[in-house]
Amino acid sequence: MKPTRTRLLLVFTTCWACAAAGAAVAASNAPAGMVVIASGVFRPLFASPTDSREVPVSPFCLDALPVTNGDFLEFVRANPGWQRSRVKRLFTDEWYLKNWAGDVALGTNAPPAAPVTFVSWFAARAYAQWKDKRLPTTAEWELAAAASATGPDGKNDPEFQRQLQAWYSSPSGKLANVGAGRPNYWGAYDLHGLVWEWVSDFNTAMVTGDARADSELDRQLFCGSGAVGARDVTDYTAFMRYGFRSSLKADYCIHNLGLRCAKDL
Amino acid sequence: MKASPTLAVIAAVLALNSPLLLARELCPTNHQHACCSPAEPTAAFTDKSIYQFGSRWTTDAGKQIKLGALRGRPQVVAMFFANCQYACPLIVNDMQRIEAALTPAQRARVGFTLVTFDPKRDTAEALAEYRRVRNLAAERWTLLRAEPDDVQELAALLGVRYKQDARGQFAHSNLITVLNADGEIVRQQVGLIQDIGENVRVLAKLVGH
Numbered sequence: 001m002k003p004t005r006t007r008l009l010l011v012f013t014t015c016w017a018c019a020a021a022g023a024a025v026a027a028s029n030a031p032a033g034m035v036v037i038a039s040g041v042f043r044p045l046f047a048s049p050t051d052s053r054e055v056p057v058s059p060f061c062l063d064a065l066p067v068t069n070g071d072f073l074e075f076v077r078a079n080p081g082w083q084r085s086r087v088k089r090l091f092t093d094e095w096y097l098k099n100w101a102g103d104v105a106l107g108t109n110a111p112p113a114a115p116v117t118f119v120s121w122f123a124a125r126a127y128a129q130w131k132d133k134r135l136p137t138t139a140e141w142e143l144a145a146a147a148s149a150t151g152p153d154g155k156n157d158p159e160f161q162r163q164l165q166a167w168y169s170s171p172s173g174k175l176a177n178v179g180a181g182r183p184n185y186w187g188a189y190d191l192h193g194l195v196w197e198w199v200s201d202f203n204t205a206m207v208t209g210d211a212r213a214d215s216e217l218d219r220q221l222f223c224g225s226g227a228v229g230a231r232d233v234t235d236y237t238a239f240m241r242y243g244f245r246s247s248l249k250a251d252y253c254i255h256n257l258g259l260r261c262a263k264d265l
Numbered sequence: 266m267k268a269s270p271t272l273a274v275i276a277a278v279l280a281l282n283s284p285l286l287l288a289r290e291l292c293p294t295n296h297q298h299a300c301c302s303p304a305e306p307t308a309a310f311t312d313k314s315i316y317q318f319g320s321r322w323t324t325d326a327g328k329q330i331k332l333g334a335l336r337g338r339p340q341v342v343a344m345f346f347a348n349c350q351y352a353c354p355l356i357v358n359d360m361q362r363i364e365a366a367l368t369p370a371q372r373a374r375v376g377f378t379l380v381t382f383d384p385k386r387d388t389a390e391a392l393a394e395y396r397r398v399r400n401l402a403a404e405r406w407t408l409l410r411a412e413p414d415d416v417q418e419l420a421a422l423l424g425v426r427y428k429q430d431a432r433g434q435f436a437h438s439n440l441i442t443v444l445n446a447d448g449e450i451v452r453q454q455v456g457l458i459q460d461i462g463e464n465v466r467v468l469a470k471l472v473g474h
Contacts, residue, residue, distance in 0.1 A: 052430070089312050089313055090312060090315065122421070125418075203425070204426065204427065204428040
């Protein structure tokens with residue numbers, strides 16, 4: 001991987017300006033409802049001494065919007081095995097689509113244009129496969145979500161960081177419809193501010209004490225001392241996402257956890 | 266990433282120099298399938314059976330199987346990788362201790378399954394070599410590999426967390442799972458060099474001896 005990464009970075013640096021100029025146009029040419037996220041580098045929040053500090057991410061397509069209740073209704077209509085009363089208990093806990101009125105009825109608590117929540121990783125994955133897509137990886141999701149409204153990396157944009165922290169520190173109430181806010185640099189909406197989203201490799205975030213081989217990582221994850229070992233101690237929202245992912249199990253259905261799909265270029 | 270590094274570089278060059286071209290020529294269009302979810306439940310298995318998953322696996326003998334092929338006797342299952350220098354040999358040791366603690370009659374009715382995190386290096390040949398070195402009896406032990414997606418799905422089912430580092434080693438949960446003959450999780454034991462007594466009792470009860 002190493003030589004590739006160096007070359008990638010080189011290309012990345014030299015061509016950054018032209019990529020930025022063409023990004024908006026590229027997004028409009030992606031498959032319907034998807035935007036193109038150009039290649040970039042994901043820097044994991046926690047890296048043990050043997051971990052990669054930088055993970056190159058190839059360009060990919062990402063849904064511009066989170067999957068809505070209306071979208072998911074189509075899926076369960078086409079795949080009755082995923083309806084609430086018929087789903088196998090192995091794939092979801094008992095909270096699956098809890099806010100819906102019935103197997104194929106949304107009801108007042110699940111507006112069609114609001115993001116679907118109370119879906120397990122298995123259900124999210126099955127939806128993506130049905131769409132001939134897949135779930136994004138953590139690296140892909142984080143790369144896409146690092147963009148502010150004006151640039152591919154909002155890390156040093158104080159206004160963007162302030163907005164993120166405001167959302168992450170406010171309790172989630174009734175969910176708004178998708179696409180109500182402002183799109184980010186790539187044309188994707190609601191990566192922050194509405195719901196958390198499943199990633200394909202959520203189970204790579206480890207905090208449990210059962211991974212003895214990973215004790216270095218464990219030690220880094222405890223509060224104050226955790227922050228010392230982390231890449232960027234000011235990136236509070238990345239800490240929250242990491243913590244959230246590491247607490248998930250694949251059958252969990254949660255009131256503020258939804259999904260969006262990705263696709264290879 | 267499935268794409269080769271060379272392709273990735275080409276794609277990156279295209280993406281960065283000509284986003285328009287990239288979007289038009291490389292972004293695949295959507296094809297909606299009426300039903301293609303591999304997770305579509307199979308009627309033959311129970312609601313809680315992990316054998317419902319249709320993923321395809323390859324044994325160390327190069328044979329293609331589905332997990333359902335393990336049905337019929339309780340299985341002691343763990344995920345591992347052959348290059349592991351630390352935890353995996355101990356996990357396999359624990360499984361062999363369980364095997365040794367069963368009576369011959371019980372042993373004949375229990376299976377032991379190892380699934381690799383590392384399909385890239387753990388080819389069928391590498392797994393066969395592992396079987397030989399660890400002396401894993403052909404009539405009881407199954408060694409499996411699959412595509413990374415399917416490995417990820419099985420790990421999610423078993424509740425195993427894992428992550429590959431830059432050296433190619435995997436950090437992972439140390440977990441031994443006992444499945445009943447239908448593929449339902451009956452018991453899970455976390456950690457290394459644990460007391461195997463309860464696992465042996467559970468297995469003895471499952472095989473009715």
